[in-house]
Amino acid sequence: xxxxxxxxxxxxxxxxxxxxxxxxxxxxxxxxxxxxxxxxxxxxxxxxxxxxxxxxxxxxxxxxxxxxxxxxxxxxxxxxxxxxxxxxxxxxxxxxxxxxxxxxxxxxxxxxxxxxxxxxxxxxxxxxxxxxxxxxxxxxxxxxxxxxxxxxxxxxxxxxxxxxxxxxxxxxxxxxxxxxxxxxxxxxxxxxxxxxxxxxxxxxxxxxxxxxxxxxxxxxxxxxxxxxxxxxxxxxxxxxxxxxxxxxxxxxxxxxxxxxxxxxxxxxxxxxxxxxxxxxxxxxxxxxxxxxxxxxxxxxxxxxxxxxxxxxxxxxxxxxxxxxxxxxxxxxxxxxxxxxxxxxxxxxxxxxxxxxxxxxxxxxxxxxxxxxxxxxxxxxxxxxxxxxxxxxxxxxxxxxxxxxxxxxxxxxxxxxxxxxxxxxxxxxxxxxxxxxxxxxxxxxxxxxxxxxxxxxxxxxxxxxxxxxxxxxxxxxxxxxxxxxxxxxxxxxxxxxxxxxxxxxxxxxxxxxxxxxxxxxxxxxxxxxxxxxxxxxxxxxxxxxxxxxxxxxxxxxxxxxxxxxxxxxxxxxxxxxxxxxxxxxxxxxxxxxxxxxxxxxxxxxxxxxxxxxxxxxxxxxxxxxxxxxxxxxxxxxxxxxxxxxxxxxxxxxxxxxxxxxxxxxxxxxxxxxx
Ligand code: GAL
Numbered sequence: 001x002x003x004x005x006x007x008x009x010x011x012x013x014x015x016x017x018x019x020x021x022x023x024x025x026x027x028x029x030x031x032x033x034x035x036x037x038x039x040x041x042x043x044x045x046x047x048x049x050x051x052x053x054x055x056x057x058x059x060x061x062x063x064x065x066x067x068x069x070x071x072x073x074x075x076x077x078x079x080x081x082x083x084x085x086x087x088x089x090x091x092x093x094x095x096x097x098x099x100x101x102x103x104x105x106x107x108x109x110x111x112x113x114x115x116x117x118x119x120x121x122x123x124x125x126x127x128x129x130x131x132x133x134x135x136x137x138x139x140x141x142x143x144x145x146x147x148x149x150x151x152x153x154x155x156x157x158x159x160x161x162x163x164x165x166x167x168x169x170x171x172x173x174x175x176x177x178x179x180x181x182x183x184x185x186x187x188x189x190x191x192x193x194x195x196x197x198x199x200x201x202x203x204x205x206x207x208x209x210x211x212x213x214x215x216x217x218x219x220x221x222x223x224x225x226x227x228x229x230x231x232x233x234x235x236x237x238x239x240x241x242x243x244x245x246x247x248x249x250x251x252x253x254x255x256x257x258x259x260x261x262x263x264x265x266x267x268x269x270x271x272x273x274x275x276x277x278x279x280x281x282x283x284x285x286x287x288x289x290x291x292x293x294x295x296x297x298x299x300x301x302x303x304x305x306x307x308x309x310x311x312x313x314x315x316x317x318x319x320x321x322x323x324x325x326x327x328x329x330x331x332x333x334x335x336x337x338x339x340x341x342x343x344x345x346x347x348x349x350x351x352x353x354x355x356x357x358x359x360x361x362x363x364x365x366x367x368x369x370x371x372x373x374x375x376x377x378x379x380x381x382x383x384x385x386x387x388x389x390x391x392x393x394x395x396x397x398x399x400x401x402x403x404x405x406x407x408x409x410x411x412x413x414x415x416x417x418x419x420x421x422x423x424x425x426x427x428x429x430x431x432x433x434x435x436x437x438x439x440x441x442x443x444x445x446x447x448x449x450x451x452x453x454x455x456x457x458x459x460x461x462x463x464x465x466x467x468x469x470x471x472x473x474x475x476x477x478x479x480x481x482x483x484x485x486x487x488x489x490x491x492x493x494x495x496x497x498x499x500x501x502x503x504x505x506x507x508x509x510x511x512x513x514x515x516x517x518x519x520x521x522x523x524x525x526x527x528x529x530x531x532x533x534x535x536x537x538x539x540x541x542x543x544x545x546x547x548x549x550x551x552x553x554x555x556x557x558x559x560x561x562x563x564x565x566x567x568x569x570x571x572x573x574x575x576x577x578x579x580x581x582x583x584x585x586x587x588x589x590x591x592x593x594x595x596x597x598x599x600x601x602x603x604x605x606x607x608x609x610x611x612x613x614x615x616x617x618x619x620x621x622x623x624x625x626x627x628x629x630x631x632x633x634x635x636x637x638x639x640x641x642x643x644x645x646x647x648x649x650x651x652x653x654x655x656x657x658x659x660x661x662x663x664x665x666x667x668x669x670x671x672x673x
Contacts, residue, residue: 005277014397015045016350018046018386020047021047021315022076023051023052024049025056031356036075037079039355040079043388050069053088056068073149077147083146084150084151084314085149089135090119102122103125108212110211120162123162123236124173132240140247141247151252154241155255157256166209170209170232174228177228179204188201191500222415227415254314256315257280267412273307278306279349280311281353286324287326294434296345297437299345299347300446310346310400316351317353318369318383333382335379336665337633343393344630345619354366356370393649396648401621403448416468419501424546427493432491436463439596439600442614443596444618450462453477456478460486460608464490464491466492470509485579488584492586492589496508512583512585516574518553518554518576521550522549524566532562533562533564538597539594544589545589546588550570551571551574557574558571572588586598615635616631617630618641626670629666642656646669
């Protein structure tokens with residue numbers, strides 16, 4: 001299978017690809033000539049075309065009009081710009097739901113989501129799937145041999161607005177999925193714990209999606225519906241991909257992920273292996289002054305879904321977006337910093353939504369490479385400058401990133417951890433992920449995100465935050481890693497339930513009790529705003545909130561304990577030596593000082609170097625013959641970082657350090673590394 005966007009003649013898209021979504025159908029023909037001229041000026045190498053073009057490509061059912069798209073592809077090709085061709089299936093034309101109203105999605109309370117926005121389709125609808133595949137087929141037949149084509153782009157952000165549908169068509173598909181999973185209704189009854197609240201099913205037809213109910217719907221039903229919903233969208237991708245592989249062999253197929261903290265409905269760690277190239281969209285949260293740390297987290301998780309291979313940044317923004325409550329533009333220099341942060345963490349592309357800012361429609365106030373104000377604008381100047389920088393660092397493409405620390409991520413655990421009727425509503429799955437990640441980011445330590453049953457060998461440190469749902473395989477994997485000499489930290493609300501969301505009995509956390517040498521008899525979540533003080537060991541003098549637990553160290557040593565609160569004197573942090581390995585357990589939600597102290601201690605214990613350069617991001621990409629140190633200065637003062645080599649951005653020698661201006665970037669090809 002092809003692993004990276006390639007021309008049909010077999011050549012790889014060179015360097016770091018640069019470009020974005022191009023929607024020429026919104027503009028008169030004469031504007032297209034200006035578009036390609038300016039694309040060349042900016043150094044654009046790839047355009048994503050046709051993302052929302054279904055209504056123009058198939059104006060009436062079965063009637064295709066593809067000539068205008070052929071003109072666009074020809075024009076781009078004549079100007080040396082490669083095409084990532086979208087299948088256009090993200091947003092059906094109005095005729096689809098007019099003729100087939102059953103394709104419209106419904107919310108849990110039965111509300112229909114009508115057309116008029118985008119993505120108004122039920123992911124399980126056989127009619128939608130049939131009509132979308134007819135379009136894909138027509139496009140692939142027409143364009144599979146086009147010399148501009150380097151990649152197929154299935155749909156767009158699958159599940160962005162329609163990830164969960166609760167309609168009758170979905171109900172039937174959900175039953176089919178459950179039959180495959182459980183085979184027998186008794187097995188489903190057991191898995192869902194339906195002896196509780198008189199929920200036992202005697203007939204498959206009585207099983208429904210977890211629609212709005214008088215009180216908490218069955219948790220395992222909710223969990224299975226989350227799994228099913230993600231699988232249903234993945235099936236849409238796979239159906240298009242298989243068709244494209246058949247009609248357009250050799251051209252890689254992608255679909256753009258949305259790995260951002262607020263998106264939780266798609267299990268991208270499961271999707272990743274199905275894509276020829278993993279591509280990803282990322283938008284900063286304008287309210288977060290440290291949004292670049294969330295960006296780094298997202299980029300590392302994207303690399304995790306790609307199993308470490310280079311990935312493709314399909315979308316981000318040159319400046320403000322239009323869909324947040326307050327859409328703050330990027331500061332000067334931030335466009336380059338954000339772009340290079342993605343590249344530093346494994347992207348071989350820097351693409352944007354979108355090429356030219358729209359005049360009409362819901363996204364007319366979204367930034368673009370070419371703003372409403374044209375080329376005499378600061379955004380355009382930064383866009384041209386970025387094109388130059390990406391050409392200068394082109395040789396980094398194809399190199400990879402390897403983290404020192406592995407963080408275990410699992411979407412089943414996320415879905416299950418955040419179900420209702422839990423000990424506290426203040427606990428969210430990503431909370432400890434972000435806290436630990438932040439401490440590592442500050443320390444300049446690069447993280448790989450791994451699945452619970454991935455090979456952990458070779459990592460000096462493994463962090464396991466909030467793995468509430470833990471399979472036997474995951475528990476065995478972690479125990480094996482520690483027994484073989486590894487160091488692991490498990491945080492609270494991990495190892496509590498099995499894959500069906502059934503409690504592991506005999507003392508919490510059932511999956512890790514033995515490995516950690518502890519047992520917890522009762523959870524003691526704290527009241528809103530309540531804090532407890534910690535003493536002893538690395539957490540001495542710090543505070544914690546949200547979560548505590550009545551924990552006994554059975555074979556672990558106690559490192560830190562609560563000083564006050566409901567559990568004064570009870571262990572909060574423990575450590576158990578297992579041969580050459582060490583298993584730590586953190587039972588409470590430490591404040592940033594505590595989390596930082598703990599993370600730095602763990603790094604020191606296992607010999608991982610840390611730095612003290614607040615706000616400076618340092619990441620290495622390595623290839624067979626060279627390595628590259630990315631230095632991104634997010635502060636407003638110049639910094640100096642030790643490194644020997646040549647800064648590709650400025651083409652200056654770095655005889656022992658590189659000096660990076662306030663807000664600036666450097667990419668140093670290292671000597672002797
Ligand atoms: C993405 C989407 C684009 C555009 C962009 C705006 O989610 O794929 O089509 O809507 O957001 O930020």
